[in-house]
Amino acid sequence: IHPMAFSDCFRLSTINVDKANRHYTSLSGILYTKDEKKLCCYPPGRPANVYIIRSGVTEIGDYAFCRCPDLIAVLIPNSVNKIGSGAFYCCVQLNKVTVPENLKQIEDNTFYGCESLRHFTIPNSVTSIGDGAFCGCSLEEIMIPESVTSIGDDAFSNCHFTQFTFPKGVSNMGNGVFANCVQLKTVVVHDEMEMIGENAFSNCPELTSVIIP
Numbered sequence: 001i002h003p004m005a006f007s008d009c010f011r012l013s014t015i016n017v018d019k020a021n022r023h024y025t026s027l028s029g030i031l032y033t034k035d036e037k038k039l040c041c042y043p044p045g046r047p048a049n050v051y052i053i054r055s056g057v058t059e060i061g062d063y064a065f066c067r068c069p070d071l072i073a074v075l076i077p078n079s080v081n082k083i084g085s086g087a088f089y090c091c092v093q094l095n096k097v098t099v100p101e102n103l104k105q106i107e108d109n110t111f112y113g114c115e116s117l118r119h120f121t122i123p124n125s126v127t128s129i130g131d132g133a134f135c136g137c138s139l140e141e142i143m144i145p146e147s148v149t150s151i152g153d154d155a156f157s158n159c160h161f162t163q164f165t166f167p168k169g170v171s172n173m174g175n176g177v178f179a180n181c182v183q184l185k186t187v188v189v190h191d192e193m194e195m196i197g198e199n200a201f202s203n204c205p206e207l208t209s210v211i212i213p
Contacts, residue, residue, distance in 0.1 A: 006044065010045050015043055021034070042071075051074050054077070059082045064087050082104075083099075086109040092116060131152035136158045
């Protein structure tokens with residue numbers, strides 16, 4: 001089943017799977033792999049505001065929560081070690097996500113278009129932030145550990161930061177990372193930064209201070 005097979009089906013609240021199916025199962029109307037380790041699809045029409053992923057799940061699939069308009073919070077257990085690309089794509093009311101401590105990467109477009117997401121903490125296990133990971137969020141503050149070494153293209157474009165200080169670990173910043181961050185005023189770059197990509201701060205009209213050692 002393609003990750004976006006049920007995208008924009010806003011009246012779909014339940015996915016049922018025959019017990020004889022060898023590949024998938026349904027837990028309370030949510031699509032999982034047969035072994036119940038991977039959450040594949042959370043139906044976009046579910047009316048619940050909060051979803052608690054049960055312990056034992058190890059992966060959230062690509063675009064698993066894509067365009068779930070009523071979802072406000074998702075609680076993810078530490079058993080999860082992978083959150084797929086676009087997992088919470090355009091969940092416009094999402095404002096709280098507990099991120100597991102075993103996560104290694106924030107994948108491409110994971111929180112793209114989550115316009116209610118204002119604060120976020122990345123755990124110390126994460127080493128990279130993918131392309132467009134937080135593009136279009138209303139982020140005012142994000143805590144990034146020194147374990148992170150690279151930030152992908154457009155990762156924070158169209159966010160609401162007023163200032164940003166790069167953690168010591170980051171050595172590579174992609175293209176357009178802060179493009180269209182129209183409230184950004186101050187940026188502090190550390191002396192271990194090796195690459196600042198093209199258009200990294202394009203259309204940041206309020207930017208008045210960039211500190212580079």
